[in-house]
Amino acid sequence: MxxxxxxxxxxxxxxxxxxxxxxxxxxxxxxxxxxxxxxxxxxxxxxxxxxxxxxxxxxxxxxxxxxxxxxxxxxxxxxxxxxxxxxxxxxxxxxxxxxxxxxxxxxxxxxxxxxxxxxxxxxPLADLLPRLTRIGLPAALVETVALIYRMLFVTLDSAHRIQTAQAGRLGYSHRRAWVRSVGALGAALFVRSYDRAQRMQRGLECRGYTGELTVLVDELxxxxxxxxxxxxxxxxxxxxxxxxxxxxxxx
Structure with a gap:
């Protein structure tokens, strides 16, 4: 978090x-x-x-x-x-x-x-986003922001895991290795994020996604x-x- x-x-x-x-x-x-x-x-x-x-x-x-x-x-x-x-x-x-x-x-x-x-x-953003549709913001925009927000934590965790593995293999021991490792990290994150987005889309379609994500909001x-x-x-x-x-x- x-x-x-x-x-x-x-x-x-x-x-x-x-x-x-x-x-x-x-x-x-x-x-x-x-x-x-x-x-x-x-x-x-x-x-x-x-x-x-x-x-x-x-x-x-x-x-x-x-x-x-x-x-x-x-x-x-x-x-x-x-x-x-x-x-x-x-x-x-x-x-x-x-x-x-x-x-x-x-x-x-x-x-x-x-x-x-x-x-x-x-x-918390999780308390704010579901209420934005009530003031007239398009539901598609709010849901896109919510998905990006949730995907951010998964991406950061993946980056940390990849960076730890690279450091264990002396991927940051000198300047050339550092540049090569950073490039490989960015490429791996892009591929994984794209694949994860596709799998998420297929999962939503299989669950009957109709264009709106229904979430439970705490009543305040x-x-x-x-x-x-x-x-x-x-x-x-x-x-x-x-x-x-x-x-x-x-x-």
Missing amino acids: LAIDAAAYASPWRRVHPAVKGVFFGGLLVCALALPTWPAAPLVAAVALTAALGPARVSPRAFARAAWGPLLFILTGSLTLLVTVGGPQGAIAFDPDGPARAAEIIGRAAAAVCCQLLFALTT SLRPAAVSAAALPSVLVAAATVSYMFLGAGL
Whole structure:
């Protein structure tokens, strides 16, 4: 099981309806993207982290392991805003407005990433996918995503087994052997995945597959009061941001 899935299944918020968590983290995500970066981005990140590390009891280590990759990508991508290309000779020069724009991009994107990751760390995909058809998503699309999600674990297990066998035969002892082993690993995974997909299709057809996979979904209570409470933090963040803008304009 992936670390992010293990954290989602261990979270106390797993028993909370995905719609409630979607309103909570989705509303904060909209605030991070639509409102001015300052102070909306820090407020969104603070509210999301407080809720996740507090009541949801998300492991800080699990969040750090899941967030370092996207945050590093955001940081390195924003470095290009520090320079400008132009002039008569097309020279590369420092952009005086670059640091402010880079800080805005980092703040907005980091807050948005926090909302998305914390939703994933509290909501197992197996609890979310079956409910997506109820909001109008095509059943074929949802089932394709579910099958890919389930096949992912089988593929990762196969890759681990093949890599262990290759390492036992000194397949990674030097650079040339490493390149050859990685190529063989990729080829074997492709062949096995294709064969497994064909066998899965034949198995579904033999069981009378009619175009829809019926799965058992845990019934979770969805109360209007819970949805309203989940939307309250986003409203407060928006109100605080608007008040800050008016105060700043007045000064």
